[in-house]
Amino acid sequence: MYSDYAALTYHASLIADERRVQPFQSAIESVVRPGDVVADVGCGTGILTLLACRAGARHTYAIDEGPIIELARLIIEKNGYADRVTFIGCLSTRARLPEPVDVIVSETIGNYGAEELILPTLRDACRRWLKPGGKLIPQALELYCAPITWPEAKPDLSVWREPVCGFDFSSALSFAVNQQHPRRLSPQHVLAEGRCYCRVDLTPAALDGDALPKVAGTASFRVAQPGVMHGIGGWFKAWLTEDITLTNSPLLESPTSWGHVCLPIAEPLPVAVGDEVEVTLRAVGGGGVLCWDVTWRSVGGESKTFRHSDFEGWLATPERLRPLSPTAAPGLGVEGKMQLFLLTKLDAGWTVEQVARGLRESFSSEFPTDEDALVYVKRQALKFAR
Numbered sequence: 001m002y003s004d005y006a007a008l009t010y011h012a013s014l015i016a017d018e019r020r021v022q023p024f025q026s027a028i029e030s031v032v033r034p035g036d037v038v039a040d041v042g043c044g045t046g047i048l049t050l051l052a053c054r055a056g057a058r059h060t061y062a063i064d065e066g067p068i069i070e071l072a073r074l075i076i077e078k079n080g081y082a083d084r085v086t087f088i089g090c091l092s093t094r095a096r097l098p099e100p101v102d103v104i105v106s107e108t109i110g111n112y113g114a115e116e117l118i119l120p121t122l123r124d125a126c127r128r129w130l131k132p133g134g135k136l137i138p139q140a141l142e143l144y145c146a147p148i149t150w151p152e153a154k155p156d157l158s159v160w161r162e163p164v165c166g167f168d169f170s171s172a173l174s175f176a177v178n179q180q181h182p183r184r185l186s187p188q189h190v191l192a193e194g195r196c197y198c199r200v201d202l203t204p205a206a207l208d209g210d211a212l213p214k215v216a217g218t219a220s221f222r223v224a225q226p227g228v229m230h231g232i233g234g235w236f237k238a239w240l241t242e243d244i245t246l247t248n249s250p251l252l253e254s255p256t257s258w259g260h261v262c263l264p265i266a267e268p269l270p271v272a273v274g275d276e277v278e279v280t281l282r283a284v285g286g287g288g289v290l291c292w293d294v295t296w297r298s299v300g301g302e303s304k305t306f307r308h309s310d311f312e313g314w315l316a317t318p319e320r321l322r323p324l325s326p327t328a329a330p331g332l333g334v335e336g337k338m339q340l341f342l343l344t345k346l347d348a349g350w351t352v353e354q355v356a357r358g359l360r361e362s363f364s365s366e367f368p369t370d371e372d373a374l375v376y377v378k379r380q381a382l383k384f385a386r
Protein backbone atom coordinates (compact mmCIF):
# COMPACT_ATOMS: atom_id res chain seq x y z
CA MET A 1 0.00 0.00 0.00
CA TYR A 2 1.24 3.48 -0.83
CA SER A 3 0.79 4.76 2.73
CA ASP A 4 3.04 1.97 4.05
CA TYR A 5 5.63 2.82 1.39
CA ALA A 6 5.42 6.49 2.42
CA ALA A 7 5.75 5.58 6.11
CA LEU A 8 8.83 3.41 5.48
CA THR A 9 10.47 6.05 3.30
CA TYR A 10 9.82 8.66 5.98
CA HIS A 11 11.18 6.49 8.80
CA ALA A 12 14.21 5.56 6.66
CA SER A 13 15.03 9.27 6.40
CA LEU A 14 14.70 9.59 10.20
CA ILE A 15 17.04 6.78 11.18
CA ALA A 16 19.55 7.75 8.48
CA ASP A 17 19.75 11.28 9.93
CA GLU A 18 22.85 11.22 12.16
CA ARG A 19 22.33 14.82 13.24
CA ARG A 20 19.07 13.66 14.80
CA VAL A 21 19.98 10.18 16.05
CA GLN A 22 23.37 11.04 17.61
CA PRO A 23 22.11 13.68 20.06
CA PHE A 24 19.21 11.41 21.07
CA GLN A 25 21.70 8.57 21.63
CA SER A 26 23.89 10.79 23.83
CA ALA A 27 20.88 12.12 25.73
CA ILE A 28 19.44 8.66 26.39
CA GLU A 29 22.86 7.36 27.49
CA SER A 30 23.23 10.24 29.91
CA VAL A 31 19.68 10.16 31.34
CA VAL A 32 18.57 6.50 31.40
CA ARG A 33 20.01 4.55 34.36
CA PRO A 34 20.20 0.75 34.63
CA GLY A 35 16.87 -0.51 35.98
CA ASP A 36 14.84 2.48 34.78
CA VAL A 37 11.40 2.20 33.25
CA VAL A 38 11.04 4.28 30.05
CA ALA A 39 8.15 5.40 27.83
CA ASP A 40 9.01 6.08 24.17
CA VAL A 41 6.14 8.21 22.89
CA GLY A 42 5.93 7.89 19.10
CA CYS A 43 8.42 5.01 18.85
CA GLY A 44 8.38 4.73 15.02
CA THR A 45 10.86 1.99 14.04
CA GLY A 46 11.93 1.72 17.70
CA ILE A 47 15.33 3.42 17.53
CA LEU A 48 14.91 5.32 20.81
CA THR A 49 13.49 2.24 22.53
CA LEU A 50 16.54 0.25 21.41
CA LEU A 51 18.86 2.96 22.75
CA ALA A 52 16.98 2.96 26.08
CA CYS A 53 17.27 -0.84 26.30
CA ARG A 54 20.98 -0.69 25.55
CA ALA A 55 21.42 2.00 28.22
CA GLY A 56 20.04 -0.52 30.74
CA ALA A 57 16.32 0.24 30.96
CA ARG A 58 14.55 -2.56 32.82
CA HIS A 59 11.44 -2.05 30.71
CA THR A 60 10.37 0.27 27.91
CA TYR A 61 6.82 1.03 26.75
CA ALA A 62 7.01 1.70 22.99
CA ILE A 63 3.93 3.60 21.88
CA ASP A 64 2.93 4.56 18.35
CA GLU A 65 -0.42 5.23 16.78
CA GLY A 66 0.72 4.16 13.28
CA PRO A 67 1.24 0.74 11.67
CA ILE A 68 5.00 1.37 11.91
CA ILE A 69 4.78 -0.15 15.41
CA GLU A 70 4.51 -3.58 13.73
CA LEU A 71 7.95 -2.99 12.23
CA ALA A 72 9.28 -1.78 15.59
CA ARG A 73 8.14 -5.09 17.07
CA LEU A 74 10.15 -7.05 14.47
CA ILE A 75 13.24 -4.85 14.78
CA ILE A 76 13.31 -4.97 18.58
CA GLU A 77 12.81 -8.74 18.54
CA LYS A 78 15.66 -9.12 16.03
CA ASN A 79 17.92 -7.12 18.32
CA GLY A 80 17.15 -9.36 21.29
CA TYR A 81 15.20 -6.92 23.47
CA ALA A 82 11.64 -8.21 22.99
CA ASP A 83 11.38 -9.40 26.61
CA ARG A 84 12.02 -5.87 27.89
CA VAL A 85 9.58 -3.98 25.66
CA THR A 86 5.79 -3.64 25.67
CA PHE A 87 4.29 -2.33 22.42
CA ILE A 88 1.21 -0.15 22.61
CA GLY A 89 -0.38 0.62 19.24
CA CYS A 90 -2.53 3.68 19.82
CA LEU A 91 -2.39 7.40 20.44
CA SER A 92 -0.42 7.99 23.64
CA THR A 93 -3.33 9.88 25.19
CA ARG A 94 -5.34 6.64 25.03
CA ALA A 95 -2.52 4.41 26.28
CA ARG A 96 -2.62 2.99 29.81
CA LEU A 97 0.68 1.93 31.39
CA PRO A 98 0.70 -0.60 34.22
CA GLU A 99 3.48 1.22 36.12
CA PRO A 100 4.98 4.71 36.41
CA VAL A 101 8.13 5.53 34.43
CA ASP A 102 11.48 7.16 35.22
CA VAL A 103 12.03 8.66 31.76
CA ILE A 104 9.76 9.78 28.93
CA VAL A 105 11.47 10.21 25.58
CA SER A 106 9.70 11.54 22.51
CA GLU A 107 10.79 12.69 19.11
CA THR A 108 7.55 14.28 18.02
CA ILE A 109 9.27 17.55 17.12
CA GLY A 110 7.87 19.34 14.06
CA ASN A 111 9.62 21.49 11.45
CA TYR A 112 9.11 24.63 13.52
CA GLY A 113 9.02 22.66 16.77
CA ALA A 114 5.49 22.52 18.07
CA GLU A 115 3.22 21.51 15.17
CA GLU A 116 3.41 17.76 15.82
CA LEU A 117 1.73 18.56 19.15
CA ILE A 118 4.66 17.60 21.38
CA LEU A 119 3.34 19.92 24.11
CA PRO A 120 -0.08 18.34 24.73
CA THR A 121 1.43 14.89 24.12
CA LEU A 122 4.20 15.31 26.70
CA ARG A 123 1.94 17.07 29.18
CA ASP A 124 -0.47 14.14 29.14
CA ALA A 125 2.31 11.52 29.35
CA CYS A 126 4.11 13.40 32.10
CA ARG A 127 0.99 13.85 34.24
CA ARG A 128 -0.14 10.27 34.02
CA TRP A 129 3.07 8.26 33.93
CA LEU A 130 6.13 10.12 35.19
CA LYS A 131 7.47 9.28 38.67
CA PRO A 132 8.27 12.24 40.95
CA GLY A 133 11.79 13.30 39.99
CA GLY A 134 11.47 11.60 36.58
CA LYS A 135 12.96 13.12 33.42
CA LEU A 136 11.78 14.12 29.95
CA ILE A 137 13.78 14.07 26.72
CA PRO A 138 13.60 16.72 25.28
CA GLN A 139 13.41 19.09 28.23
CA ALA A 140 12.96 22.36 26.27
CA LEU A 141 12.34 23.72 22.79
CA GLU A 142 13.58 27.04 21.48
CA LEU A 143 11.68 28.33 18.47
CA TYR A 144 13.50 30.42 15.89
CA CYS A 145 12.42 32.52 12.93
CA ALA A 146 13.84 34.93 10.34
CA PRO A 147 12.66 36.87 7.29
CA ILE A 148 13.16 34.77 4.18
CA THR A 149 13.03 34.76 0.45
CA TRP A 150 10.96 31.80 -0.78
CA PRO A 151 12.97 28.60 -1.31
CA GLU A 152 11.89 27.86 -4.90
CA ALA A 153 13.14 29.44 -8.11
CA LYS A 154 9.49 30.02 -8.97
CA PRO A 155 7.68 30.63 -5.69
CA ASP A 156 4.64 28.40 -5.59
CA LEU A 157 2.51 31.29 -4.38
CA SER A 158 3.12 33.14 -7.64
CA VAL A 159 1.24 30.42 -9.52
CA TRP A 160 -1.94 32.03 -8.19
CA ARG A 161 -0.81 35.50 -9.20
CA GLU A 162 -0.39 34.67 -12.89
CA PRO A 163 -3.08 33.71 -15.42
CA VAL A 164 -3.28 30.03 -16.37
CA CYS A 165 -4.58 29.44 -19.94
CA GLY A 166 -5.71 33.07 -19.73
CA PHE A 167 -7.83 32.44 -16.61
CA ASP A 168 -7.55 34.34 -13.33
CA PHE A 169 -6.75 32.07 -10.35
CA SER A 170 -6.03 34.85 -7.87
CA SER A 171 -9.02 33.90 -5.67
CA ALA A 172 -6.69 31.26 -4.18
CA LEU A 173 -4.11 33.78 -3.05
CA SER A 174 -5.83 35.00 0.10
CA PHE A 175 -5.97 31.36 1.29
CA ALA A 176 -2.45 30.41 0.19
CA VAL A 177 -0.81 33.34 2.01
CA ASN A 178 -2.52 32.24 5.21
CA GLN A 179 -1.17 28.72 5.26
CA GLN A 180 1.98 27.14 6.67
CA HIS A 181 4.17 25.86 3.83
CA PRO A 182 6.65 23.08 4.69
CA ARG A 183 9.78 23.82 2.65
CA ARG A 184 13.52 23.33 2.95
CA LEU A 185 15.51 26.52 3.59
CA SER A 186 19.23 27.04 2.96
CA PRO A 187 21.47 29.90 4.10
CA GLN A 188 20.82 31.86 0.87
CA HIS A 189 17.10 32.07 1.68
CA VAL A 190 17.61 33.66 5.09
CA LEU A 191 17.68 37.49 4.92
CA ALA A 192 18.60 38.21 8.54
CA GLU A 193 20.16 36.29 11.39
CA GLY A 194 17.60 33.92 12.94
CA ARG A 195 16.32 34.78 16.41
CA CYS A 196 14.66 32.79 19.15
CA TYR A 197 11.13 34.16 19.67
CA CYS A 198 10.04 31.65 22.29
CA ARG A 199 11.46 29.06 24.68
CA VAL A 200 9.10 26.32 25.83
CA ASP A 201 10.16 24.35 28.88
CA LEU A 202 9.13 20.71 28.81
CA THR A 203 9.87 19.95 32.45
CA PRO A 204 7.27 18.31 34.75
CA ALA A 205 6.86 21.65 36.57
CA ALA A 206 6.29 23.60 33.33
CA LEU A 207 3.75 21.03 32.10
CA ASP A 208 1.84 20.92 35.37
CA GLY A 209 -0.56 23.85 34.86
CA ASP A 210 -4.06 23.63 33.39
CA ALA A 211 -3.00 25.68 30.38
CA LEU A 212 -0.30 24.48 28.01
CA PRO A 213 2.93 26.49 28.02
CA LYS A 214 2.55 29.46 25.68
CA VAL A 215 4.02 29.20 22.19
CA ALA A 216 4.23 32.86 21.30
CA GLY A 217 6.72 35.66 21.02
CA THR A 218 8.14 38.61 19.12
CA ALA A 219 11.52 39.01 17.46
CA SER A 220 13.10 41.95 15.63
CA PHE A 221 15.56 41.70 12.76
CA ARG A 222 17.89 43.91 10.74
CA VAL A 223 18.03 42.73 7.13
CA ALA A 224 21.59 41.56 6.42
CA GLN A 225 21.12 40.33 2.87
CA PRO A 226 19.20 42.36 0.25
CA GLY A 227 16.50 40.51 -1.65
CA VAL A 228 12.78 39.98 -1.93
CA MET A 229 11.11 39.06 1.34
CA HIS A 230 8.32 36.53 0.75
CA GLY A 231 7.69 35.69 4.39
CA ILE A 232 9.10 34.18 7.54
CA GLY A 233 10.93 30.90 8.02
CA GLY A 234 10.73 28.90 11.25
CA TRP A 235 12.85 26.17 12.84
CA PHE A 236 13.81 24.88 16.30
CA LYS A 237 16.58 24.04 18.70
CA ALA A 238 15.68 21.21 21.07
CA TRP A 239 17.41 20.86 24.43
CA LEU A 240 17.47 17.10 24.90
CA THR A 241 19.33 17.53 28.21
CA GLU A 242 20.94 20.53 29.87
CA ASP A 243 23.89 20.29 27.51
CA ILE A 244 22.82 18.18 24.52
CA THR A 245 21.02 20.08 21.75
CA LEU A 246 19.60 19.34 18.36
CA THR A 247 18.58 21.83 15.67
CA ASN A 248 17.26 21.90 12.10
CA SER A 249 18.65 25.41 11.52
CA PRO A 250 18.81 26.25 7.80
CA LEU A 251 22.33 27.52 8.46
CA LEU A 252 23.67 24.00 9.09
CA GLU A 253 26.21 22.81 6.53
CA SER A 254 24.20 19.70 5.72
CA PRO A 255 20.45 19.54 6.21
CA THR A 256 18.65 17.30 8.70
CA SER A 257 15.64 15.11 7.91
CA TRP A 258 13.39 17.99 9.03
CA GLY A 259 12.31 20.70 6.65
CA HIS A 260 11.29 24.18 7.82
CA VAL A 261 8.06 26.05 8.04
CA CYS A 262 7.59 28.98 5.67
CA LEU A 263 4.92 31.56 6.48
CA PRO A 264 4.11 33.90 3.58
CA ILE A 265 3.29 37.59 3.63
CA ALA A 266 0.51 38.90 1.38
CA GLU A 267 2.87 40.42 -1.18
CA PRO A 268 6.58 39.99 -1.96
CA LEU A 269 8.55 42.94 -0.63
CA PRO A 270 11.99 44.11 -1.84
CA VAL A 271 14.14 44.69 1.27
CA ALA A 272 17.51 46.38 1.69
CA VAL A 273 20.35 45.92 4.17
CA GLY A 274 19.47 47.71 7.42
CA ASP A 275 15.67 47.49 7.00
CA GLU A 276 13.87 46.43 10.15
CA VAL A 277 11.47 43.52 10.32
CA GLU A 278 9.44 42.70 13.40
CA VAL A 279 7.68 39.36 13.67
CA THR A 280 5.08 38.22 16.20
CA LEU A 281 4.16 34.55 16.17
CA ARG A 282 1.46 32.83 18.19
CA ALA A 283 0.49 29.17 18.12
CA VAL A 284 -2.96 27.98 19.06
CA GLY A 285 -4.15 24.53 20.14
CA GLY A 286 -0.77 23.26 21.28
CA GLY A 287 1.01 24.26 18.07
CA GLY A 288 -1.13 23.08 15.16
CA VAL A 289 -2.43 26.52 14.19
CA LEU A 290 -0.27 29.62 13.77
CA CYS A 291 -0.91 33.36 13.57
CA TRP A 292 1.90 35.59 12.30
CA ASP A 293 2.19 39.36 12.08
CA VAL A 294 5.06 40.92 10.17
CA THR A 295 5.99 44.61 10.15
CA TRP A 296 8.62 45.94 7.77
CA ARG A 297 10.24 49.38 8.20
CA SER A 298 12.65 50.51 5.52
CA VAL A 299 15.77 52.54 6.27
CA GLY A 300 14.03 55.36 4.39
CA GLY A 301 11.00 55.36 6.75
CA GLU A 302 8.43 53.42 4.69
CA SER A 303 6.52 50.71 6.52
CA LYS A 304 4.02 47.90 5.98
CA THR A 305 2.28 45.45 8.29
CA PHE A 306 0.91 42.03 7.33
CA ARG A 307 -1.36 39.94 9.54
CA HIS A 308 -1.85 36.26 8.76
CA SER A 309 -3.38 33.20 10.34
CA ASP A 310 -4.03 29.56 9.49
CA PHE A 311 -7.67 30.23 10.28
CA GLU A 312 -7.84 32.43 7.18
CA GLY A 313 -6.15 29.73 5.10
CA TRP A 314 -8.94 27.27 5.63
CA LEU A 315 -11.18 26.85 2.56
CA ALA A 316 -14.13 27.57 4.78
CA THR A 317 -17.20 28.60 2.83
CA PRO A 318 -20.32 29.26 4.95
CA GLU A 319 -21.76 26.02 3.50
CA ARG A 320 -18.76 23.99 4.70
CA LEU A 321 -18.88 25.53 8.17
CA ARG A 322 -22.62 25.02 8.68
CA PRO A 323 -22.32 21.74 10.69
CA LEU A 324 -20.07 23.51 13.22
CA SER A 325 -22.81 25.79 14.50
CA PRO A 326 -23.90 24.80 18.02
CA THR A 327 -27.53 25.04 16.88
CA ALA A 328 -27.02 22.92 13.75
CA ALA A 329 -28.56 19.45 13.58
CA PRO A 330 -26.75 18.39 10.40
CA GLY A 331 -27.80 14.70 10.26
CA LEU A 332 -25.74 12.21 8.26
CA GLY A 333 -24.87 12.17 4.55
CA VAL A 334 -24.59 8.93 2.56
CA GLU A 335 -21.01 8.28 3.71
CA GLY A 336 -22.05 8.82 7.35
CA LYS A 337 -25.00 6.44 6.95
CA MET A 338 -22.78 3.76 5.39
CA GLN A 339 -20.27 4.10 8.23
CA LEU A 340 -23.04 3.89 10.81
CA PHE A 341 -24.37 0.71 9.19
CA LEU A 342 -20.91 -0.82 8.91
CA LEU A 343 -19.76 0.01 12.45
CA THR A 344 -23.00 -1.18 14.01
CA LYS A 345 -22.80 -4.52 12.19
CA LEU A 346 -19.09 -5.06 12.83
CA ASP A 347 -19.67 -4.31 16.50
CA ALA A 348 -22.52 -6.82 16.55
CA GLY A 349 -20.14 -9.54 15.34
CA TRP A 350 -21.09 -9.74 11.64
CA THR A 351 -18.36 -11.08 9.34
CA VAL A 352 -16.73 -8.85 6.75
CA GLU A 353 -18.60 -10.73 4.03
CA GLN A 354 -21.99 -10.34 5.77
CA VAL A 355 -21.45 -6.61 6.25
CA ALA A 356 -20.47 -6.22 2.57
CA ARG A 357 -23.62 -8.05 1.47
CA GLY A 358 -25.80 -5.95 3.80
CA LEU A 359 -24.18 -2.72 2.62
CA ARG A 360 -24.73 -3.57 -1.00
CA GLU A 361 -28.41 -4.28 -0.34
CA SER A 362 -28.94 -1.01 1.56
CA PHE A 363 -26.71 1.24 -0.59
CA SER A 364 -26.90 -0.39 -4.01
CA SER A 365 -26.13 2.84 -5.92
CA GLU A 366 -22.82 3.24 -4.03
CA PHE A 367 -21.53 -0.27 -4.78
CA PRO A 368 -21.90 -1.40 -8.41
CA THR A 369 -20.37 -4.83 -7.63
CA ASP A 370 -20.00 -7.19 -4.65
CA GLU A 371 -16.25 -6.65 -4.91
CA ASP A 372 -16.65 -2.86 -4.42
CA ALA A 373 -18.59 -3.42 -1.21
CA LEU A 374 -16.09 -6.00 0.05
CA VAL A 375 -13.10 -3.71 -0.58
CA TYR A 376 -14.87 -0.85 1.24
CA VAL A 377 -15.65 -3.01 4.28
CA LYS A 378 -12.12 -4.44 4.43
CA ARG A 379 -10.63 -0.93 4.44
CA GLN A 380 -12.90 0.19 7.25
CA ALA A 381 -12.36 -3.04 9.20
CA LEU A 382 -8.60 -2.45 9.08
CA LYS A 383 -9.16 0.98 10.58
CA PHE A 384 -11.71 0.19 13.25
CA ALA A 385 -11.31 -3.47 14.24
CA ARG A 386 -10.31 -4.42 17.81
Ligand SMILES: C[S@@+](CC[C@H](N)C(=O)[O-])C[C@H]1O[C@@H](n2cnc3c(N)ncnc32)[C@H](O)[C@@H]1O
Pocket residue numbers: 014015041042043044045046047048063064065066068090091092093106107108109121
Ligand atom coordinates in the same frame (compact mmCIF):
# COMPACT_ATOMS: atom_id res chain seq x y z
C1 LIG B 1 9.12 11.76 14.00
S1 LIG B 1 8.58 10.12 14.25
C2 LIG B 1 9.82 9.53 15.35
C3 LIG B 1 9.94 8.04 15.36
C4 LIG B 1 11.04 7.48 16.26
N1 LIG B 1 10.86 7.84 17.65
C5 LIG B 1 12.40 7.94 15.81
O1 LIG B 1 13.02 8.71 16.54
O2 LIG B 1 12.82 7.57 14.70
C6 LIG B 1 7.18 10.38 15.26
C7 LIG B 1 6.32 9.13 15.47
O3 LIG B 1 5.45 9.42 16.53
C8 LIG B 1 4.16 8.91 16.26
N2 LIG B 1 3.28 9.75 17.09
C9 LIG B 1 3.20 11.10 17.09
N3 LIG B 1 2.40 11.52 18.08
C10 LIG B 1 1.97 10.40 18.74
C11 LIG B 1 1.14 10.18 19.87
N4 LIG B 1 0.60 11.18 20.55
N5 LIG B 1 0.89 8.90 20.24
C12 LIG B 1 1.44 7.85 19.59
N6 LIG B 1 2.25 8.01 18.51
C13 LIG B 1 2.52 9.27 18.10
C14 LIG B 1 4.01 8.99 14.76
O4 LIG B 1 3.10 8.01 14.29
C15 LIG B 1 5.45 8.71 14.30
O5 LIG B 1 5.65 7.34 14.03
